[in-house]
Amino acid sequence: xxxxxxxxxxxxxxVLAGVSVITFTVARVVPSDPAARWVGPRANAEQIAxxxxxxxxxxxxPQQYITYMKGLxxxxxxxxxxxxxxxxxxxxxxxxxxxxLILAGMLIAVVIGxxxxxxxxxxxxxxIDQLTRTxxxxxxxxxxxxxxxxxxxxxxxxxxxxxxxERVSTNTSxxxxxxxxxxxxxxxxLLQGNFDFFKDAALHLVLPALTMAAYPLGLVIRMIRxxxxxxxxxxxxxxxxxxxxxxxxxxxxxxxxxxxxxTATSLGLTFAYALTSTFLIEAVFSWPGLGMYASxxxxxxxxxxxxxxxxxxxxxYILINLLVDVVVAMLDPxxxxxxxx
Amino acid sequence: MMKKRSRNTLLLLMLSVMLVLSxxxxxxxxxAANTGSNTGSNTGSNTxxxxxxxxxxxxxxxxxxVMTFWDPSDSFSNEIIAMHNMYETxxxxxxxxxxxxxxxxxxxxxxxxGLTWTFKLRKGIxxxxxxxxxxxxxxxxxxxxxxRGKGASYIWESVKEINVVDQYTVEFKLKYAEALDNVVSAGxxxxxxxxxxxxxxxxxxxxxxxxxxxxxxxxxxxTKGSDLVLTSYPEYWKGWTPKNFEKVVFKTTPEANTRQQxxxxxxxxxxxxxxxxxxxxxxxxxxxxxxxxEAFQNLTLxxxxxxxxxxxxxxRQALAYALNYDSIVKDIMGGMAEQSTGYLPKGLWGQDSSLxxxxxxxxxxxxxxxxxxxxxxxxxxxxxxxxxxERQVAELLKVELAKVGLDLEIKGMTWDAQWDLAKSPDASxxxxxxxxxxxxxxxxxxxxxxxxxxxxxxxxxxLGYYSNPKFDSLIDQARKSAGSNRxxxxxxxxxxxxxxxxxAPGISIFDLKYGYAxxxxxxxxxxxxxxxxxxxxxxxxxx
Numbered sequence: 001x002x003x004x005x006x007x008x009x010x011x012x013x014x015v016l017a018g019v020s021v022i023t024f025t026v027a028r029v030v031p032s033d034p035a036a037r038w039v040g041p042r043a044n045a046e047q048i049a050x051x052x053x054x055x056x057x058x059x060x061x062p063q064q065y066i067t068y069m070k071g072l073x074x075x076x077x078x079x080x081x082x083x084x085x086x087x088x089x090x091x092x093x094x095x096x097x098x099x100x101l102i103l104a105g106m107l108i109a110v111v112i113g114x115x116x117x118x119x120x121x122x123x124x125x126x127x128i129d130q131l132t133r134t135x136x137x138x139x140x141x142x143x144x145x146x147x148x149x150x151x152x153x154x155x156x157x158x159x160x161x162x163x164x165x166e167r168v169s170t171n172t173s174x175x176x177x178x179x180x181x182x183x184x185x186x187x188x189x190l191l192q193g194n195f196d197f198f199k200d201a202a203l204h205l206v207l208p209a210l211t212m213a214a215y216p217l218g219l220v221i222r223m224i225r226x227x228x229x230x231x232x233x234x235x236x237x238x239x240x241x242x243x244x245x246x247x248x249x250x251x252x253x254x255x256x257x258x259x260x261x262x263t264a265t266s267l268g269l270t271f272a273y274a275l276t277s278t279f280l281i282e283a284v285f286s287w288p289g290l291g292m293y294a295s296x297x298x299x300x301x302x303x304x305x306x307x308x309x310x311x312x313x314x315x316x317y318i319l320i321n322l323l324v325d326v327v328v329a330m331l332d333p334x335x336x337x338x339x340x341x
Numbered sequence: 342m343m344k345k346r347s348r349n350t351l352l353l354l355m356l357s358v359m360l361v362l363s364x365x366x367x368x369x370x371x372x373a374a375n376t377g378s379n380t381g382s383n384t385g386s387n388t389x390x391x392x393x394x395x396x397x398x399x400x401x402x403x404x405x406x407v408m409t410f411w412d413p414s415d416s417f418s419n420e421i422i423a424m425h426n427m428y429e430t431x432x433x434x435x436x437x438x439x440x441x442x443x444x445x446x447x448x449x450x451x452x453x454x455g456l457t458w459t460f461k462l463r464k465g466i467x468x469x470x471x472x473x474x475x476x477x478x479x480x481x482x483x484x485x486x487x488x489r490g491k492g493a494s495y496i497w498e499s500v501k502e503i504n505v506v507d508q509y510t511v512e513f514k515l516k517y518a519e520a521l522d523n524v525v526s527a528g529x530x531x532x533x534x535x536x537x538x539x540x541x542x543x544x545x546x547x548x549x550x551x552x553x554x555x556x557x558x559x560x561x562x563x564t565k566g567s568d569l570v571l572t573s574y575p576e577y578w579k580g581w582t583p584k585n586f587e588k589v590v591f592k593t594t595p596e597a598n599t600r601q602q603x604x605x606x607x608x609x610x611x612x613x614x615x616x617x618x619x620x621x622x623x624x625x626x627x628x629x630x631x632x633x634x635e636a637f638q639n640l641t642l643x644x645x646x647x648x649x650x651x652x653x654x655x656x657r658q659a660l661a662y663a664l665n666y667d668s669i670v671k672d673i674m675g676g677m678a679e680q681s682t683g684y685l686p687k688g689l690w691g692q693d694s695s696l697x698x699x700x701x702x703x704x705x706x707x708x709x710x711x712x713x714x715x716x717x718x719x720x721x722x723x724x725x726x727x728x729x730x731e732r733q734v735a736e737l738l739k740v741e742l743a744k745v746g747l748d749l750e751i752k753g754m755t756w757d758a759q760w761d762l763a764k765s766p767d768a769s770x771x772x773x774x775x776x777x778x779x780x781x782x783x784x785x786x787x788x789x790x791x792x793x794x795x796x797x798x799x800x801x802x803x804l805g806y807y808s809n810p811k812f813d814s815l816i817d818q819a820r821k822s823a824g825s826n827r828x829x830x831x832x833x834x835x836x837x838x839x840x841x842x843x844x845a846p847g848i849s850i851f852d853l854k855y856g857y858a859x860x861x862x863x864x865x866x867x868x869x870x871x872x873x874x875x876x877x878x879x880x881x882x883x884x
Contacts, residue, residue: 032757032761037757039491040417040492043490045799047490083409083410084410084548085548090565093565093566094565094566152598152599152602156606157605157606164602164603164606165594165599165603166568166592170400170568170570170592171398173562173564174562174570177562283595283596284599286567286592286593286594286595286596286599288564288566288567288593289566292566292595299755299757300757301755301758
């Protein structure tokens with residue numbers, strides 16, 4: 001297992017190197033002068049030249065790349081051309097809010113999706129299966145942007161059940177402020193015993209998290225359903241029945257365990273993808289997350305930020321893939337990781 | 342039996358999830374309620390003398406991040422929306438009276454030649470740092486801004502030197518007789534601040550979300566990408582009344598639909614940048630008021646004067662006749678615009694409504710193109726992708742040009758990309774037509790006319806690459822005499838615009854109007870086109 005992990009991590013380094021070279025080159029060959037952007041439109045040629053030296057853009061491209069990569073591993077992720085702020089600091093201020101949203105969405109997807117998928121499989125072709133399948137197709141195909149607006153209309157406008165957007169209401173953040181420990185509002189407020197803040201932040205999370213959950217929810221239902229149908233038809237499950245193992249145990253312990261593997265894999269990929277693809281949800285719910293930050297950076301040709309986000313997403317992909325493989329191996333004793341190594 | 346139990350377990354699980362969700366929901370009412378006045382306990386500020394503000398919290402929902410650059414010398418963007426509540430200038434333009442209100446300056450005078458301006462400062466004004474306003478700090482603020490050379494610091498170009506006459510008197514010596522009242526009241530880079538404290542604390546400190554101004558409000562809390570909370574400064578020199586707002590919140594709400602819902606639900610007092618359709622649907626709704634105001638911004642069609650066919654003035658005039666202005670204003674802009682007269686926005690001094698106005702005349706356009714020898718070919722136009730109005734204007738133009746055999750290729754691009762294209766070293770590579778909005782760092786006719794049409798090298802914003810020494814000298818002359826003879830300057834600006842109308846290097850299509858939607862109990866707000874999107878919250882209150 002350890003050998004497998006080390007091997008995968010080393011492989012990950014190669015992927016990272018490849019991705020960083022490509023992004024760096026693409027970001028730098030586009031016809032746009034970061035130095036000119038840095039000093040603003042009214043700057044004269046000397047100011048631009050000075051900025052070029054200040055930003056290290058006067059050096060040859062390979063050298064810039066090496067400097068950049070060195071910085072990446074020593075905590076200097078460069079400075080944003082658009083905001084003139086250290087990229088790492090900005091990234092870390094937006095990352096927790098995105099993660100909080102994505103994790104909440106994933107949690108909803110798993111908690112609702114797995115039972116629904118199982119029911120669907122067990123009651124194959126019944127009315128409940130038809131309904132669930134419609135629901136899951138809707139989940140994966142509905143535009144999240146539109147879903148967010150509809151949820152706002154129904155739950156905010158008509159029913160006044162949930163707030164319209166933002167992570168927490170201004171009143172709460174002024175009356176019951178919390179210290180920023182991890183940047184996860186729910187976690188921070190819990191750790192600090194600030195339940196007023198917690199309650200408010202949790203309420204604010206519901207609609208964006210439901211919107212976020214739509215796609216993975218549909219995915220989980222479909223994956224679980226189809227794997228469960230396969231698994232339940234297999235001989236070992238029938239043997240269990242013959243042994244008199246109760247139905248719920250057959251389905252939820254023996255069956256589900258076999259069906260979780262593929263679901264975990266695709267869920268892991270969805271997670272990494274969600275890091276930056278959530279910007280539409282973030283826009284609708286005024287959620288200050290990584291997606292918004294990334295889209296602003298791309299529009300402004302802010303290459304240090306684009307680089308950093310690409311880097312972050314790549315690392316997440318690599319780590320999550322690894323994690324998923326390890327988890328799947330633990331779920332399924334038939335998979336032996338060390339044999340691959 | 343077994344089967345039934347498993348189903349029950351599942352149902353129970355699902356039910357409990359739904360219950361948890363709805364339980365959370367039922368308490369949601371408290372947050373959805375108005376961000377009213379129940380935060381008094383947290384003000385933590387008590388005026389030592391006079392009244393305290395007890396008006397609660399005002400909320401302004403803005404389409405993008407309000408704060409990026411916190412340095413009052415450098416800021417040249419959205420930041421002014423909040424900064425004009427934290428910082429003050431010597432004078433402020435009054436859009437109603439069309440004169441300058443005295444803010445930090447108690448009085449001011451200029452010499453007969455317009456080369457020396459003297460400002461008397463109010464006494465006893467305190468910055469949020471505790472320092473007192475003095476001539477020395479005025480000098481330091483402006484000199485710092487000039488020295489940094491960022492933002493709109495170029496507005497101070499005419500200033501030769503700044504002298505401290507005494508503690509409360511500051512004198513400006515100018516290189517030429519510019520209208521300095523225009524400059525010291527500018528929206529950007531004209532703030533007076535505690536320059537000592539700023540330099541002592543450094544750039545990182547200010548960018549964490551601090552201010553060193555003298556305005557009515559000071560920073561309480563800034564959550565990047567989310568909101569900025571300002572709180573009343575107890576020792577503000579104009580004093581406080583119970584009607585004043587205690588706090589002001591600027592919320593970043595990128596999505597227009599969300600801003601509209603916030604306003605309808607009474608969660609915010611005011612918002613901007615809604616589409617004409619949204620404003621129409623909001624108009625007349627209970628509790629909501631829609632304001633249509635002048636904005637010193639015009640949509641301009643710049644033509645590449647270095648390249649055929651638009652190196653020929655006749656072809657450019659033809660285009661001016663090919664635009665259906667009424668349809669653009671009415672159908673595309675939904676009335677949120679007005680056809681421009683000349684090249685200065687309506688409401689700015691120097692604007693002259695007697696100037697010649699092009700009108701839609703396709704026959705005349707055809708005739709002029711024929712005279713120019715243009716019979717066919719391919720042209721390109723760029724606009725800011727995502728800007729619906731610009732796209733539709735481009736589409737309209739495409740239809741008109743197709744009638745005379747010209748094929749217009751429409752390209753929506755990001756601002757940087759189209760701007761870089763317009764600055765390509767080889768003029769033939771640049772777009773033929775460029776649709777963009779113009780506004781100026783400070784609201785002076787010179788600012789508007791020079792930014793887009795004065796000879797420029799290297800190219801910055803003169804994106805039709807127009808160069809006419811006569812025009813240049815007229816506006817220079819006007820600028821240099823406006824301080825001593827404004828009527829003379831106005832006449833010169835008129836003359837300069839006549840040249841532009843005839844030469845048509847670009848067309849000012851329309852003057853934009855800003856639409857604000859506000860709660861009808863939010864009072865005291867009047868839009869001031871000098872300060873785009875700024876709400877001076879000290880003047881506002883809730884009924």
